Amino acid sequence: MKKQWDNPVEYTMPEGVRVPASMDIGGVVVAPATVLAPMAGVTDTVFRRFIRNASLFAEGGAGAANVDREVTNQQSGCGLIMTEFTSADGLSKMRESKRKRYLTFYEDEHPIAAQLFGSNPETLAEGARIVEDTGFDMVDLNLGCPAKRVVACNGGSGLLRDLPLIAKIFEAVRGAVKIPFTVKFRLGWNDQHIICVPLARLAEESGLNAVSLHARTREQGYSGQARWEHIAEVKDAVRIPVIGNGDVRTPEDACALVAKTGCDGVMIGRAAPANPWIFRQIAQYTATGRYDEPSEADRYQMIRTYFEMLLDEGREDEHASRAAEGKMKQFASWFTHGVPGGAGLRKSIYEAKTGPKILDAVERFFETRLSGEALEPLQRMEDVPEDFPAMDSAACAG
Known part of the structure; x- marks a missing residue:
């Protein structure tokens, strides 16, 4: 995963548009409507708690007085955190003691979603049951990872070439758990195979509670520009919450993404390790039109x-x-x-x-x-x- 961005676009604050104060995902309130993206090798429990703490507004601390609680809806600028993606096949086979290494979380991490990857509907359903029994608030399916070793097993973005199999996975997982079930995906395999809109509609029809779209194809990886116009198309196509992802580096970017797509929430990946304050900055910017830079x-x-x-x-x-x-x-x-x-x-x-x-x-x-x-x-x-x-x-x- 590249740390740098290709020719990033600079945005200014859109007039009258802010990151939403909250969104409801299957009865779980995410407030504010910002999400820490699942990142392999990054979003373990230490990093997740670190980000949540970096987003806190301590009473009397820097920026605290500037943030309207009615706008941010809570004291943390990060509304939802997600685990590293975890193999459903591995979960079903490993001992319970070893599972804890992958599914450990603490009470102060709620709301938290666990992300699974795999290609077998029954195995993914079993993995989702384990996630629910462990106490997670949501389970998320990874249909976006472009890594060759994952795609080679038909996991991650490899599944984007097989909508019928995705439909079976949706049905199996939805039938296995009562907690909210969401999916994160890319535009499609390549520019000749853009399937984000039919995939989002399939998710809604299958009873999923939200979708997250990283607006690049698998072929793009992390290169080029994220094509936000496709997030807008997905938002127009479904009624469940749509979370936009891709090229959000600053609070201005987050507001611009909402302005251009109408998305219900904003997901941030690469920018979080480089700037752990970004969620707090977004909350400040949403409330006041300005934000503090770290010294x-x-x-x-x-x-x-x-x-x-x-x-x-x-x-x-x-x-x-x-x-x-x-x-x-x-x-x-x-x-x-x-x-x-x-x-x-x-x-x-x-x-x-x-x-x-x-x-x-x-x-x-x-x-x-x-x-x-x-x-x-x-x-x-x-x-x-x-x-x-x-x-x-x-x-x-x-």
Whole structure:
């Protein structure tokens, strides 16, 4: 999944149009109507709670006084969070103790949806039952992931070539659970096979409670522009909530998406790891027409908080401990984007051998910057190795 966007369009605030205060998905109120996209290798429980906390409006905190509670409808700027996509086939076969690694969530994550992928209707129905029994508020079907290994199994966007099979999956999953059932999909396999409107209608006819559309084809991957006009077509075609996704990088983008498509909610993927404050900024912008940009001190606090959360999660679990160190290095390239001298920080993180040493590198770097002292040579851009790890190439925002 690319961190950068291809020639992003710059939008201004549309007159009189805002991101909706809420939307109702099968009786679950999502307020405000913003959604953290499911992203493989990204939206685990630590990142989800991190985003939810980054979106909170603390009483008396920055921006809190500017946000109209009647507009945002709650104290968090992120209305719904979603898990990484999880194999339904894997869920049905693995031990219950192992399932917890994939389906762990905490009470402060509600409302939360679990996303499944697969191609067998019965297996997906069983996976949905497991999701419901675990206590999730919704179950979502992934019909958008473009990753080759997923498509090769006829999962994710691979299913976009087989509407009859999708219909069977919809029927099986809808019949298996009582919680809201939603689907996230792309425009189609390629430009010669755009099926978003008939697929949305099929979802509505099958009893699904909402649809999310990433306005690119599978063939596009994450390249080119998201074609929002197709989100508008889907919105015109169905009465269930339609959530728009694709190229939302700023609050202005979120409002422009609503203005151009009439969508009921906005889903944000790639922008969230790069700017964890984006949901709070959207809520501020919706209420006031302006929003606060994070300071360097804010960014330091953000990086340190997330890394500390990762380390805490790994203290009692060796697998989680190794995963935490990997994620700290993986996310460094997102979190330090735009930080003066950030290349040197990324290098020192990359070279650190343990999680605590990574955290030490972050603290040394920002304490030096915030104290106004001169940077050490380590922070020079040319010191960054060419093979510095970026976001997991298998990450999938659907």
